[in-house]
Amino acid sequence: MTGRESPCSRPVTGTLRINGRERSISLEPSRSLLEVVRDELGLTGTKYGCGEGVCGACKLLVDGVAVRSCLTPVGEVVGRSVTTIEGLAGDGRLTPIQQAFLDEGAFQCGYCTPGMIVAATALLAQNPQPSEEEILSAMQGNLCRCGGYPRIRAAIRRAARGSSAPPSGDR
Amino acid sequence: MTPTPGSVPFDLVEPAARPYFDRWGPGLVVYRPAQPAGSGGPPHGGAWVHVGEDGRVRAFAGKVELGQGVTTALTMLVAEELKVLPASVDLILGDTDLTPWDIGTFGSRSMADAGAHLRAAAAGALQFLRRWAAERLGVEPGSVRLDSGRAMAGEGATARSIPYAELVAGRSRIEPVPSESHPSPPAEWSVAGRPASSRDGAKVVTGAVRYTSDLRLEGMLEGAILFPPTFRSTLRSLETRAAESIPGVTVVREGGFVGVAAPDRATARAARGLLRAEWEVPEAPGEDGIVEYFRTHPKPPDDHWDLDRYAVGDPAAARGASAIALEATYTTAYIAHVPLEPHAAIAEWVGERLTVWIGSQTPFRVRAALARTLGIPNERIRIVVPPTGGGFGGKHAEELAAGTARLARASGHPVRVTLSREEEFTQTYLRPMAVVEIRSGADRDGRLTAWECITWNAGASAIRTPYRVDHQRVENRPTDSPLRQGSYRALAATANNFARESQMDELAARTGVDPVEFRRRSLDDPRLRAVLDAVAARAGWTARPRRRGPRSGPSTGRGIALGLEKGGRVATYVEVEVTASRTVGIGRIITAYECGAIVNPRHLEGQVEGGTIMALGGALGEAIHFDRGRILNGRLSAYPVPRFLDVPPIEVLLLDRPDLPSAGAGETPLIAVAPAIANAIDDATGERIRHLPLLPGGRLPTGARATDFATPKN
Incomplete structure (x- = not known):
């Protein structure tokens, strides 16, 4: 694995496992995973927001853990399993978290939504019944400038309860 | 996505000559003409409705979707007036080739303008459908029932119905909105007025929405712009050889614009880094001198928005x-919009015709600006607004469009320019800083006697006060700004309300009257009284005079403020808890909002909350x-926008007021928040803070008492 310690960027060919498929790409190990995913693989659901890891728009899953792809050199994920927002819904079926975002209307412009859903997916995979405080601290690194936080919280609570629950009454 | 070369923008030809039917098939078009700026009366966009023989209804407006939910709301209004299912309506927005002219998506005008005119066009179309159905069914027009896209007559066994598609089949009628068409009263709405979700939500949650920064054209290059170190800097000299020696790099210098185009973003930015530029950087004030700078650098008003002067009576004498007189100065900082998607544009020339895809709130202004800058007619320019990741007043984007078009023209390729977050902070424009001076008076019974702002x-x-006061004077003074500034969600209303509602509380405290009661005594507008009463009731507000004088240690406080702007009425209640270390926790916020007839309560609530x-x-x-x-904190890690824990x-x-026209909700819900918090902090601590942000660095400013430069007469 070529990581941060070797910032020299000699192109090499590597294999990335993205959304369940092996993708062979010519890569410079120091390029950001975000750039590779968006510009080379055309998976534009993962967004650029700040380039310094403080907005969460670029989050994707590496071996099930939410990772800020703008700060991750692509060399670090060679041989690991990467899942982007496009890879969450299998066979066109939304995940419970995606469905909960829909049911709660938890987006306005929608630009932060992929990163929010990725972060929430990692949270619930590791902690299926998070407390309110656990939700807030897990999501604190994700920014929504439209101010959708109350509905995003409601969507995560809803997904944690199980997708068959009725819409929250106070929404 | 490449447009047909030679297509003509619909808004630039006479209605009868527009190729509606070539493009969308036979049917009926009813239109309301736009009223452009400078044509007398307030400018507004046009609205068109096409009822097609394919069973679809297409509605056209020049607004754009920025996440505020305008697509859903306008779809509901058209479905309501035409008596069709919302699913059979296609809304076409933000494309200067296909939609009516519009001044732009700002000022909370989408419901008041596009909403009202689309309703009129749809209601007008319904008149034609009713008449044609009556002829076909052999009944009087008045006895035709219209529902779910069908016209019906008769009862029981003799009932007959015809779908709209059949009524318009083979026709190609283009008509202005008939004078006898009347949109249905909101009290009778069955589609509009109920909660509805965005139709394309599934694309949002799967990452399938393509924003401008996600689009890619065949052969597209990436562009980077060489920005000046400060807004007023001018280019003295430029050395481009090193950059131009990189294969595939084009350097463009046209007038004050300098940029590069390259096969990928990294190369474009590297090439830009090799440009050697010398700038003339004029002197400009820093934060210490800025208030004085504003007071000494007046500038003529830009447009009619700037012109507000109003005087009645003799406020100085009054x-x-x-018995009680106050004067104080309130200030608000420059702030940034921080849309999560930074500005992005793609330009492509096909022959002589230019298409620009851009996240912009003002596509028709962008078209006009490009025509001016590039010296080509409007007819040869198309602006398309893809889904856009936030605007908040910050995305007018005319200069970015022009720069991207220049790079595309010079390189002979489509070019995409996406700003970095740092460029977004430092090279777009900011919400203006404000200085607001208020002098006021009240009598011992807690009634306003004089008001100057x-x-x-x-x-x-x-800027005008909604409170009854016989002697008043208000004046807006436009000034030069050392930083680039522009529109922002509720910009001046936030500053003017912060000042007014803060001063109202200060007056209430000095008269010894409860702040809610103090406001009621001078408040005639029944709609403002209604929002004030609604929050006070929900908060369980009990009247007591505002506490005065400094207190120490942890304490709690409550504050209330109200405001009227863009046709909406808002009142906000806040509870705060101030700790011994002078941090402030917001315990609870209640906002009551009224903007006439509610179109979509689900999205309206989201707008108020957001x-x-x-x-x-x-x-x-x-x-x-x-x-x-120079901007010193142009990074997201150095600029605190609200997060989950905040x-x-x-x-x-x-x-809901179904008896009143629908007004917007994008801005007015913001304007009472800051003064309600300032009032609550004063209630908790006895300290009056007259500057936004209230908590620089996360704490009450030390020596906040020192900012208390009001000069009470008693």
Whole structure:
């Protein structure tokens, strides 16, 4: 694995496992995973927001853990399993978290939504019944400038309860 | 996505000559013409409705979707007036080739303008459908029933019905809105007025929405712009050889614009880094001298928005004769919009015709600006607005469009330019800093006697007081700004309301009257009284005079403020808890909002909630720091926008008024948040803070008492 310690960027060919498929790409190990995913693989659901890891728009899953792809050199994920927002819904079926975002209307412009859903997916995979405080601290690194936080919280609570629950009454 | 070369923008030809039917098939078109700026009367966009023989209804407006939910709301209004299912309506927005002219998506005008005119066009189309159905069914027009896209007559066994598609089949009629068409009263709405979700939500949650920054054209290059170190800097000299020696790089210098195009973003930015530029950087004030700078650098008003001066009676004399007199100056910092998607544009020339895809709130202004800058007619320019990741007043984007078009023209390829976050902070424009001076008087019974308000640099919105006062004078004074500034969600209204509602509380405290009661005594507008009463009731407000004098140690406080702007009425209640270390926790926010007939309560609640949260940012911590024209904290890690943990429980009370026209909700819900918090902090601590943000660095400013430069007469 070529990581941060070797910032020299000699192109090499590597294999990335993205959304369940092996993708062979010519890569410079120091390029950001975000750039590779968006510009080379055309998976534009993962967004650029700040380039310094403080907005969460670029989050994707590496071996099930939410990772800020703008700060991750692509060399670090060679041989690991990467899942982007496009890879969450299998066979066109939304995940419970995606469905909960829909049911709660938890987006306005929608630009932060992929990163929010990725972060929430990692949270619930590791902690299926998070407390309110656990939700807030897990999501604190994700920014929504439209101010959708109350509905995003409601969507995560809803997904944690199980997708068959009725819409929250106070929404 | 490449447009047909040689297509003609619909808005630039006479209605009868527009190729509606070539493009969308036979049918009926009913239109309301746009009223452009400068044609007398307030400008507004046009609206067109096409009822097709394919069973679809297409509605056209020049607004754009920025996440505020305008697509859903306008679809509901058209479905309501035409008596069709919302699923059979296609809304076409934000494309200068296909939609009517519109001044832009700002000022909370989408419901008041596009909503009203689309309703009129749809109701007009229904008149034709009714008449044609009556002929076909052999009944009087008045006895035709219209529902779910069908016209019906008769009862029981003799009932007959015809779908609209059949009524318009083979026709190609283009008509203005008939004078006898009347949109249905909101009290009778069955589709509009009920909660509805966005139709394309599944694309949002799967990452399938393509924003401008996600689009890619065949052969597209990436562009990078060489920005000046400060807004007023001018280019003295430029050396381009090193950059141009990189294969595939084109350097463009046209007038003051300098940029590069390259096969990928890294190369474009590397090439830009090799440009050797010398700039003339003029002197500019820093934060210390800025208030004085505004007071000494007036500039002529830009447009009619800037022109507000109003005077009645003799406020100076009335104040002099008042038992209680106050004067104070309130300021608000420059702040940034921080849309999560930074500005992005793609330009492509096909022959002589230019198409620009851009996240912009003002596509028709962008077209006009390109025509001017590039010296080509409007007919040869198309602006398309893809889904856009936030605007908040910050995305007019005319210069970015022009720069991207220049790079595309010079390189002979389509070019995409996406700004970095740092460029977004430092190279777009900011919410203006404001200085607001208020002098007021009240009598011992807690009634206003005099009111003077002078605003520097923010603008005139909401500068007039909604309270009854016989002697008043208000004046907006536009000024030069050392930083680039522009529109922002509720910009001047935020500053003017912060000042007014703060001063109202200060007056209430000195008269010894409860702040809610003090406001009621001078409040005639029944709609403002209604929102004030609604929050007070929900908060369980009990009357007591505002506490005065400094207190120490942890304490709690409550505050209330109200405002009227863009046709909407808002009142906000806040509870705060101030700790011994002078941090401030917001315990609870209640906002009551009324904007006439509610079109979509689900999205309206989201706008009020989101607007309240955006206002929290500007109220508590957001500030752009600068020195001699340079922005010092142009990074997201150095600029605190609200996050999950910053958001207290927010209760939204929506007051529906089906008897009133629908007004917007993008801005007004923001304007009472900051003064309500300032009032609550004063209630808790006895300290009056007259500057936004209230908590620079996350704490009450030490020596906040020192900012108390009001000069009470008693």
